[in-house]
Amino acid sequence: MSILTVKNLKLQFGGLLAVDDLSFTVEKNSISSIIGPNGAGKTSVFNMITGFYRPTGGEIILDGDSLINKKPSKITSLGMARTFQNLRLFPNLSVLDNVKSGMHCRTKQTVWGALFRTKNQKTEEQLIEEVARECIDFVGIRKYTNRAAKNLPYGEQRYLEIARALATKPKIILLDEPAAGLNFEEKQYLINLIRRIRDEFNITVLMIEHDMALIKQISEHITVIDYGCKIAEGTPHEVLQDEKVIEAYLGKEDAV
Incomplete structure (x- = not known):
């Protein structure tokens, strides 16, 4: 099929x-x-x-x-997710934050939830971080989790872009x-x-x-x-x- x-x-x-x-x-x-x-x-x-x-x-x-x-x-x-021939990472954000950005299309909370720190907002933020860490582990770059994307070796930047794509589910x-x-x-x-x-x-x-x-x-x-x-x-x-x-x-x- x-x-x-x-x-x-x-x-x-x-x-x-x-x-x-x-x-x-x-x-x-x-x-x-x-x-x-x-x-x-x-x-x-x-x-x-x-x-x-x-x-x-x-x-x-x-x-x-x-x-x-x-x-x-x-x-x-x-x-559908994709990566690019020329890397399109957020160079000054950490590996974790780059991958978390891939979850944006799956989030449900509104700006009001973020402003008032509702229970649902906190639960969703926790889920986003868990999924991001799972994707980082999966591609094998856990040791770079808190490092800025621009400071990763080139090969690991390639894997990071794949991790971000996987985070979109x-x-x-x-x-x-x-x-x-x-x-x-x-x-x-x-x-x-x-x-x-x-x-x-x-x-x-x-x-x-x-x-x-x-x-x-x-x-x-x-x-x-x-x-x-x-x-x-x-x-x-x-x-x-x-x-x-x-x-x-x-x-x-x-x-x-």
């Missing part, structure tokens, strides 16, 4: 057609990836799915709910190049972490990634796009043997 359906998606900037008639599905509790050369339109697809770009045409359905014309905050409340998490800038050991830890997210939390994972070794090791299904169009999809073995995919990445040899 699919949790995410993208149908005939199109994005046009003036005369530039960035994404053209793109369709794919993501199965529940799967680990799937979107790959393609630089400039293929991968991040534009993520931005449309998460509400940062408004599609020119097409449909995006998350677990039965249309996401078209919905704001990012609403899409998050429906069960998502059904599906979109990871935009999560391995960018990581060394070999950090990538192996990331692979294990992504599997645990799926296996222990039953969260579907959709990634954009350029590291083909990582993609082959972890992805169950791959969609390949080039110039905004889907050129192949299937298992890692099927996709990476596809002539269109090889041509997109390596170019076509000119006839002599």
Whole structure:
């Protein structure tokens, strides 16, 4: 059963057609990836799915709910979380406060509760902190809990962004190049972490990634796009043997 359906998606900037008639599905509790050369339109697809770009045409359905014309905050409340290729943390806030900020979409108390420190407000604040600490522990950065985000090593900043996304209690998490800038050991830890997210939390994972070794090791299904169009999809073995995919990445040899 699919949790995410993208149908005939199109994005046009003036005369530039960035994404053209793109369709794919993501199965529940799967680990799937979107790959393609630089400039293929991968991040534009993520931005449309998460509400940062408004599609020119097409449909995006998350677990039965249309996401078209919905704001990012609403899409998050429906069960979708994401990370970004370029980290978007609050650099001067602690690790704990960064992750607590991810719970904003799940809070119910009003400004009056905060002003008068009601019982319900205190209970909710306690729950937010408990969930945040659980997410921090899960990604393995507990020792940095009270440290400012900007003072974490780069790899741990990547894990922090994942922890904040998990705090939103998502059904599906979109990871935009999560391995960018990581060394070999950090990538192996990331692979294990992504599997645990799926296996222990039953969260579907959709990634954009350029590291083909990582993609082959972890992805169950791959969609390949080039110039905004889907050129192949299937298992890692099927996709990476596809002539269109090889041509997109390596170019076509000119006839002599």
